[in-house]
Amino acid sequence: MNDISSRQLHHRHLEQARAQVIELLSRQAVERELVNRSGEGPERSAKQDVVALLVARQHQAALEQRLAGFHPADIAFVLESLEPEPRDLAWSLVRPERRGAVLLETADVVRRALVCHMPADEVADVVRPLDPEDIAELIASLPEESRRAVLERLDQADLAEVRSVLSFPEDSVGAAMDLDFVSVREDASLEAVQRLLRRRKELPSHTNELIVVDRANKLRGFLPISRLLLGEPESTVGEQMSRDPVFFYTDDRMQEAVTSFEKYDLVSAPVVNLHDQVVGRITVDAVVDAIAERAQTEGLRKVGLSGEDEDLFAPIRHAARRRWPWLAINLLTAFMASRVIGAFEHTIGALVALAALMPIVASIGGNSGNQSVALVIRGLAMNQLGPSQLRRILVRELGIAVINGLVWGFVLGVATFVLYGDPKLALVIAAALTLNLLVAGFVGVCAPAALHRFGRDPVMGSSIVLTATTDSMGFLIFLGLAAAFLV
Amino acid sequence: MNDISSRQLHHRHLEQARAQVIELLSRQAVERELVNRSGEGPERSAKQDVVALLVARQHQAALEQRLAGFHPADIAFVLESLEPEPRDLAWSLVRPERRGAVLLETADVVRRALVCHMPADEVADVVRPLDPEDIAELIASLPEESRRAVLERLDQADLAEVRSVLSFPEDSVGAAMDLDFVSVREDASLEAVQRLLRRRKELPSHTNELIVVDRANKLRGFLPISRLLLGEPESTVGEQMSRDPVFFYTDDRMQEAVTSFEKYDLVSAPVVNLHDQVVGRITVDAVVDAIAERAQTEGLRKVGLSGEDEDLFAPIRHAARRRWPWLAINLLTAFMASRVIGAFEHTIGALVALAALMPIVASIGGNSGNQSVALVIRGLAMNQLGPSQLRRILVRELGIAVINGLVWGFVLGVATFVLYGDPKLALVIAAALTLNLLVAGFVGVCAPAALHRFGRDPVMGSSIVLTATTDSMGFLIFLGLAAAFLV
CATH class of the missing domain: 1.25.60.10 (MgtE N-terminal domain-like)
Known part of the structure; x- marks a missing residue:
């Protein structure tokens, strides 16, 4: 078997x-x-x-x-x-x-x-x-x-x-740290350390280095296990150790540890309290878990689900209710967009083709804006966006919006002309598409940046804010232009 | 300074x-x-x-x-x-x-x-x-x-x-592996191994274990560094080693290494060729990079961007053009939805309120369906969805769709009645919302599962397929019901 x-x-x-x-x-x-x-x-x-x-x-x-x-x-x-x-x-x-x-x-x-x-x-x-x-x-x-x-x-x-x-x-790093670690003093010889270690039956997992502390248990440096193995047995820890340990405070956020581990290829790092005393270690397995969990919940957070609560086999009633806040917000924004259309019912009554064409303008705006959102969110996650970079990206996305607005506005305009044979209608939809792409580019950059600035999770709210805007503005721009120039 | x-x-x-x-x-x-x-x-x-x-x-x-x-x-x-x-x-x-x-x-x-x-x-x-x-x-x-x-x-x-x-x-694992590793034979004593190591100035990074091989360089097991340190110097590698190494073939996909490292909290693992000969190691830093990169590109892939090519400072023209395929596909699906509406222009002409209400039905369907998509994609990424689980999830999502359809259909129906004072219109929109949520639940589960089954990236295509369906079907169901019962 x-x-x-x-x-x-x-x-x-x-x-x-x-x-x-x-x-x-x-x-x-x-x-x-x-x-x-x-x-x-x-x-x-x-x-x-x-x-x-x-x-x-x-x-x-x-x-x-x-x-x-x-x-x-x-x-x-x-x-x-x-x-x-x-x-x-x-x-x-x-x-x-x-x-x-x-x-x-x-x-x-x-x-x-x-x-x-x-x-x-x-x-x-x-x-x-x-x-x-x-x-x-x-x-x-x-x-x-x-x-x-x-x-x-x-x-x-x-x-x-x-x-x-x-x-x-x-x-926090404190909540994820490993309390089990081996610390040594600077004045011990490597041989003495080896003897000391032999008395233990095993080392804590992920012990690639011993933590060097002083009498007050304050962090002094670290001694890689390899140096313990390869160094002269008579030499002291102080002679062999590295004095520049990457370390963390117990109240650092795990995301900060993740970034450091990723950059410096660490296996473990000491964690100290506010008095610089070593209280534990953070090890790479905890970091891997943290990255993986964040990645797995990102897709869920984007659609208003929490990830933690999502047991695929939990009762349906509970699961249904957990989705209500997200659906409620979206119903509200859809309703707002609907009222924008409602304000133009007279225009639509005069030219029914508008009803068929208006969702295109709104939808392409949302899709294009979501591309900007994704770029900005990645930049924020990688810590690459300071104020000057953000300004640059905004200009960039608006530039892209103009190019794509002209290109796809032209395509859509031609298609509209072929279908309805109305050159003015074709011009109006081309212009509306370009303008809505500009709106989308602007909101697509500013919404995640603002949410992040105010300490909110940009992954969760950006897309709602964006779609609410591109829908309502898409309808407003298109129907507004139509009311002004066509009907 | x-x-x-x-x-x-x-x-x-x-x-x-x-x-x-x-x-x-x-x-x-x-x-x-x-x-x-x-x-x-x-x-x-x-x-x-x-x-x-x-x-x-x-x-x-x-x-x-x-x-x-x-x-x-x-x-x-x-x-x-x-x-x-x-x-x-x-x-x-x-x-x-x-x-x-x-x-x-x-x-x-x-x-x-x-x-x-x-x-x-x-x-x-x-x-x-x-x-x-x-x-x-x-x-x-x-x-x-x-x-x-x-x-x-x-x-x-x-x-x-x-x-x-x-x-x-x-x-592949082969492309990410580290060629530098220390291998030893079973019959060597720990002391001999230590002497051997001292001749090297340093160990390869992330060496938490030595790889044990036979004469033909075939993988036999591994000797944790800690056992080398703590074990009796006279004992042999064979006595101290572990015989159950988690290992990889050079042509395994990195995603498989990621899963194993996550589960077993590894720091490094041997990589073998088709003849079971050790050719390298895969180390946790490569795994961390792979997870982080996947996580960072997921948001981008979702909106048709590749991640690799996205330099925030690349020329605008190139950036604009890279977004065309995604915008083209979305323009196409939006156009399809628009033609569905076009088929009902006569109905809308008779009752213009339909034009204002129809985007709500389509939009809530898309939002609800995207929740199902996110759950299924996470399940697929975690390897948790076999055929029987998928069937169960489908039933579940349809059940949730019925509950939420009734709840939010009621809310939307009441709002519609208040606005337009037409009880039949309120009933039609409530029914259309419920039906479209069922469509959304069905496509939201099946689209990512099918893409995954046919070896495609579910993150990239699911959302397009879903939105295309919920938009077109939303308009079709709502306007169809209206044409049948109202006009």
Whole structure:
């Protein structure tokens, strides 16, 4: 059954193995359901029951063993891919001592679903073997009540550390840092450090460097592990260390750590408190998680969804309601645009062709403006847009709008003339398109820049502001020009 | 002038220092421009020229020194933030021996702009000190012609390695791998390995583990550096190593490496060829770059821009033209929607209120559908959507569409009744909204899933397909119902 040899950890084999297990679990859950149901009927004999039960047990034992061979992240993947019923079955097959590690790898929504069914005692047992910062991360996603229940059941020492991590704001370096690190003094010899390290059974994960501190635990520099290995054993840490560590304060935002890790290719970096004392490390795995999470939620934030709350298997009613704010705002802006049209009903009544043509002007404006928005948002995310750059981009986008307005205005004008044979109508729509592209370029640059300036997420609001403007202005410009020159 | 002490590598200080240098460089470029211009006038004395020149030289020497204290990534940031003229000035102030490292950190477009002005000889000199995989990365972004010119000027040994890296497809693990790694044999003692390592002056960056190979250079496992440090010196590599390395083939896609690094918190992993021989490593910094790049280009791809080509300071004409395909497609879909309306001109002529109301139905459909698209795209990116999950999501999104259609259809119906006092019109628009939300939910799930299934990028096409459908269908449903029941 175990078709992954220990030497074959290529992702394709893992994917296959995972897919098999998911398939088996789903089938297993259906079977159990069937057994339960048919058991209700009177015609089912006790013997059949026993056989079905034995077969089911055998299957489950085999599945349990396969799950035991998986990395916690792969088990988490399996759990996330399953519907609620087989998911519960799978969870019951994960060995208790591994449940903490698995929970840590599981998406928030699924984690919450799993933990909510467990008594607080059991949750406490499951999380106890984990590192304090991991415990904090886990229970931060629990409802307030069960969080307190679990905290009460932890050891005193753990509790203090967990509380300290929980006290940092969610998106800070402090909340994501690793409390486990090895620090050494400048005057120690490399040999002494090596001896010291040998007494530990292992190093904290992602230890590519030892942190050098003074007596007051203040950051002095770092000693790369490679220099510890390659340097003269008699030389001191002070002689071998680097004195220019990139470091972070506990209240720095994770985004700042992400930028630095990306630029300087770091594996880990010390985190200090306000007195420059080392309190932990931030490691590249936390940074990778932060980047990946940001990337995955960006598409969702753009359409007014939060990402965190989006369990694909949550009840429909809740999911529907979570989309209301976004739909409400869009209904409002669409309604405004509609009132602009309403003001020109007389004009449209006189020339019905306008009704068919006006959405084109609005729509191309929105599309063109969204290109500007995307460029500005990327520039802002990369920290490349100071005030002078923004001014330059605005000029640029307006220039592009003029060029594209003339080009596509011409195309649309010709198409309109061919369709309706009215040269004045063709001119009006060409002019309206060009003007609306100018509006789109202006709003496309200014909306994200302004949202960013006022500390709002430009990803979330820009597109609404833009579309509201390009729709209303598109209708206004086109119908206004038509009212003035055509009707 | 040098206000960054070597101990203060906090990103805020770096940001300040960078901003100052950018400011100084811009001013410097303007000054030079002014000096040049005023030098043209006849009233300017030779003495004034000399003074201006001396001051300029002094400023430049100071700037050169500050740049020399920067990390290559920070110099790259400065270059990317500058407009073409001060950018060239800054580039001339970067010391030649650092230019290769700086180019490596610079965005493709800026890199190309800088390199295009340099003679091939100079480029070859600049890249020669780099690792072969870095040389390959650099010149991969050059035009074919200058690429060949630079390749011809490289040493024979480098050339072979560079060519081998260049032969891998762009998005593959092979193209991103690091050729520099330390491999050991199973029968060596830890002590012998340590002695061997001491002969090297340093380890390749991101060496958190040594790769264990057999005589044929085939992958056997890995020895974490920590075990080398902590293990008994007399024990052998075979006794201390892990036999289950996560590894990659050279032709695996980077996205697969990203997923594995994310899941297993790796720092580096061996890369093997088709004969299972180790040919390199993939390291976490390459993975971080890949994630960040993907994230930064997603917003751009969504609006038909490529990301790679988007230099914010490229000539407007080129930029305008790069947006044409996207605008053309959107003009086409908008035109289709317009023809749908055109078919109902008679209906609209009879009841002009329809013209004002119809964009609301289309617009809400698009917004609601884009929420489904975002969810499905995230699910696809996270590898969470098999066929059975997709079916489930489709049912779910249709369910949500029914709920939201009834809720917002009611709201819109009431608003319509208040405005126009026509109960039948209110009923028609409520029904049209509900039906269009169903269409949006269906297309919002199926469009990205289908694009993904046929190997296309769902991020790029989904939104166009969706909007084209919700616009045309929105108009068709609303005007069709109106034609049937109202006019």
